[in-house]
Structure formats: C-alpha cells, structure tokens
Amino acid sequence: MSLLPVAEAQARLFALAPPLPAETAPVAACTGLWLASDLLALRNQPWADLSAMDGYAVRAAEWPGPWLVAGESAAGGAVPAPLAPGQACRIFTGAPLPAGADTILIQENATRERDRLTASDDPLPVGRNIRPAASDFATNARLLAAGSALTPARIALAVLGGHGTLPVGRRPTVALISTGNELVPPGEPTPAGSLPSSNAAMLAAMLAALPCDVIDLGIVPDDLDAMTAALKRAASADIIVSTGGASVGDHDMVRPAFAQAGGRLDFWKIRMRPGKPLMAGTIADAVFLGLPGNPVSAFVTATLFLLPLVRHRAGSTAPLPRLSEARLAAPLPATGDRDDYLRAYRGEAGIVSVTSQDSAATAAMAMADCLIVRPAGSSIAAAGDIVTILPLTD
C-alpha cells in the first residue's frame, strides 16, 4: 500500500466534512473564533472629518494668524458652527471639524492671548492633523472575509464597523478515545506491564488553545466490541480522535472496530515520520482521526491533522500550521522515503534537533519548541543550511 503524502492527506481530511453551521456570538465571546461570512461596515469610520490632535482648527491659507478663537469642538459634543474668515475653533482629539477649517494647529505650537491666536511654527499643509471622514473605512466596505480569524485587532475593527455580535463558526466537540490494555489513567499506580495514559491529557492541552469542547471518553481495551461500542458512543461528536491501535499488530483494533461501528475509512498510512499509521474517515456526521499510540507520533500527527481539522470545522479558511525558515546549528542526516518531522528547538546558534528522534522519546519531545520539516529524499544538511520549521510556540 503506497503512503499518502501529507498535503494530500490534509486536503482529503478537510474534504470529509464542511465547516460546522454558523451561529451568532457577542463580540466579547468571539476571540479565537473564525468569521462565518463576509463582514460589511455598518457605518463610516471616522463618521466625519475629525481632529487627530488637541489644538485649533484653522484655515491653512491664513497662516500664521492672528485668528479670533470662536467656539469649541470636543469628542461627543455638538458639531461646531462653521468658521468665518479669520476665526479659529478650539478643538480636541477625536472632535469634528467646523465647516471651513482645513488644518489643525497643535496647541504646543500656538500662542494664545485671551481670544487672539497666532501660530509659532512653520506653515502646515492643508489637511495636517485631520482624519478625513470614512478614511479608515466607509459604510458597506468589506471589513473582513469569511474564514478570517477573529484576532483582537479584527474584533476592534468589527466593533468600530458597528457590530455587537458576529456570525462565527460553531465550536466543534472533540471526543478522545485512548486504546490499549496496558494503559492506566494519569496518576494511578502502574504495576509491571502498565503505563500511564498520557495521550488524552496531551491532546486536551493542545486543543485548549482552540475553540472546541473536549470530551474524554477514557481508556478502551484492545477489544473489538469494546472499541466498536466506544466509537458508536462517540459518533455524536463533531470530531472523534483515537490514539493507539492504529498499526498492523494483532491487537490493533481501531480499523476493524471503525468498520464494525459503521465508519467509512477514507485513508490510512501517511508518508511521514513519525505518524505513518494515521487513518481518517467518517462515522455518522463525525470526522474520525485515528492517531498512532506512540506519544511523539500522536503529538506530531495532532499538530498536522487534528488541530487543522478543528480549525477547518470551526470555519477557518487557513487551517494549516504556519511554516517558516531557520538556520541549522548542526548537521542533519539525509531523510528516507517519508517526510521527517524532527523535534527541535531554536537555540542561540540556530535550530538544534533534540537528542532522540524515537517516536516514544517523550523526554526529548518535551525539549522541542519547533519541528524541522524535511521532505522525503532530502540529502544531508550542513550546519548553517536553511531549513523549513513548524514553530510550536511563538
């Protein structure tokens, strides 16, 4: 069976199910969500020509005065009366200009004696220190495209555009299933032959950064019927993730159980290391991801498939992790016939791959703050070479 390239597997995964239906949320609850439809401005910003500084609204042609100070304009106050020739209007930041004014003389550069005002610096061009009406955006302008991540700055834009609620993608529910007779829950005694189940806690921690609701269905033994029942129970979630039992051993029950539960497998086995035994399909309206059991393999495949799937179902149009480039601090061996995702960290002298690349080496994985992405067939890389990295932290 030939191995599926990572990018192809990601595209097939997203094609399994569309984003979840949109819902309306108050702006205060939108952080980290994705916009479900284009957002148009309901108002002009600024609503009128506004002063950008505290000072005086004048006509530039009358520089350097003297002007007669007549009237005042403050943010939230009434629109001031039009300026007659020779007049200046006291004005504050964010306040509307009187008709006829075309420049703001800042108060630090003005000399005022009672109502007589003169400028004490060089002439200013027309328009200086003024924010023209609708110069930020105009009514009906498209502020944000569907699928945009609602970052803090975009929430500010939406609110200034007149919105108090936003159409957003619904948060997916994610059901976690850990499989293996050897597993015991975190913190419980580990008699010989058993080990703590770490994958669900790790995945929940990874998912905590995303808008989704995690349901941990616990540990299921390597038993066909038990696993089938667990998958059926999980099928009301939007996304089901299992770890372990994905490979070819006699106790690897996930594929047969998935079939017995009525699931439709779409792909199995990816051209990547670690993570080869990854599988995906659908069961009822849920998308199913079967991750390998090794903690490092589960971590890498969750980074490349699970987190992007959650983003996709929550409405992101750019769900894949961002890649960047960095310089190697030490050489790397050639890769084999799968893409390598090497655990690494960003050191002072460049990128350093961690001591063990074994897919069960959790102590080494815990040192990593990025993955080095090395395509299949890459030759030896030297210290100083530029490589592609996938940052795991900012």
Ligand SMILES: Nc1nc2c(c(=O)[nH]1)N[C@H]1C(S)=C(S)[C@@H](COP(=O)(O)OP(=O)(O)OC[C@H]3O[C@@H](n4cnc5c(N)ncnc54)[C@H](O)[C@@H]3O)O[C@H]1N2
């Ligand atoms: N003959 C072959 N053997 C294996 C192949 C192969 O292609 N042919 N693939 C290898 C690869 S690659 C991987 S990765 C592993 C993954 O296999 P499984 O998904 O079936 O995982 P398990 O066998 O169930 O477990 C592997 C390992 O991870 C530990 N584990 C499992 N779940 C957890 C958990 N929740 N928390 C912590 N640790 C967990 C488990 O005890 C095993 O040690 O298969 C290779 N074999």
Ligand code: MOO
């Ligand atoms: O490809 Mo498996 O995920 O390394 O150990």
